[in-house]
Amino acid sequence: MNIKVKGYFWGCISSATFGLIPLFALPLMHKGIAHDSLLCYRFTSASFLIAMFMLFRKESFRIARRELIPMALLGILYGLSAQCLFFSYDYLGVGTASTILFIYPVFVAILMAVLFKEKISLITIAAILLAFFGVSLLYKGDHGITLNLLGLSAVLFSALCYAIYIVSVNKSRIQLMSGYKLTFYVMGFSAIFFLVKAQMTIGLQPLPDTGAIVDLALLALPATAISCVAMIFAVQYVGSTATAILGALEPVVAVAVGIFVFKEAITSNLVIGIFLILIAVLMIILSDYIYRKLWFQKSI
DSSP: OOHHHHHHHHHHHHHHHHTTHHHHHHHHHHTTOOHHHHHHHHHHHHHHHHHHHHHHTTOOOOOOGGGHHHHHHHHHHHHHHHHHHHHHHHHHOHHHHHHHHTTHHHHHHHHHHHHHOOOOOHHHHHHHHHHHHHHHHHHBOGGGOBOOHHHHHHHHHHHHHHHHHHHHHHTSGGGGSOHHHHHHHHHHHHHHHHHHHHHHTTOOOOOOSHHHHHHHHHHHIIIIIIHHHHHHHHHHHHHHHHHHHHTTHHHHHHHHHHHHTSOOOOOHHHHHHHHHHHHHHHHHHTHHHHHHHHHHHHHO
């Protein structure tokens, strides 16, 4: 199989499986399992599966002592992003929440400009404005009905936490670490974070039945472990830009899950808002390519 075809295949697998998170998470939440217990189980299972994959590849688990605190902080950031997303499901619905989460590349661009003085192009500025206009359309739905402000704040904070996580990885020595090792430790520390949180409240809840065990296994395997490993393969084969573009499948799959499985309503503002956010994110991802193309045409 051609290397690019392999990359596109793994990129699609990563995006599609990540978009399935609500399909397996919501039934568990509806059975009364608290977020802390659910996410502790999810990340523990996923880190175990990735550890098995690393052992199969004979990859070392060793990290430097100075990397422990940064890895723990990354685990907490990743965990907070996941918890805020789950929290937003209760108030916005899976389709709307997953679409707004996809705004995280906009936050990455803003953070890079503010913290590292990275120049923002006109295309990026236009994309940021377009993305927030798309969110405003989602907020102000058809017939003047607005989204729940608490849910909207939660999913925006989720996107911000994920953006900080990405910037932190890219701007630290951790970016030199193997993707498998990074994912293993991030998820491991996320699991510890939620275990501590659970013990400080109601304790770690047992799974109520066989159906819950199956849902958890599917949440941990395809929607977390396979998604992360597939993304690593995709980046290796076709690069981060193409992988990020294929990431547009994530909210599309989540919206489809919301509509066809959870019977969420689809409105004109939802469709337009989703479309604008996807266009904005693709503009940011492709901004360098667009500028290189324009510069090449001017130089001819």
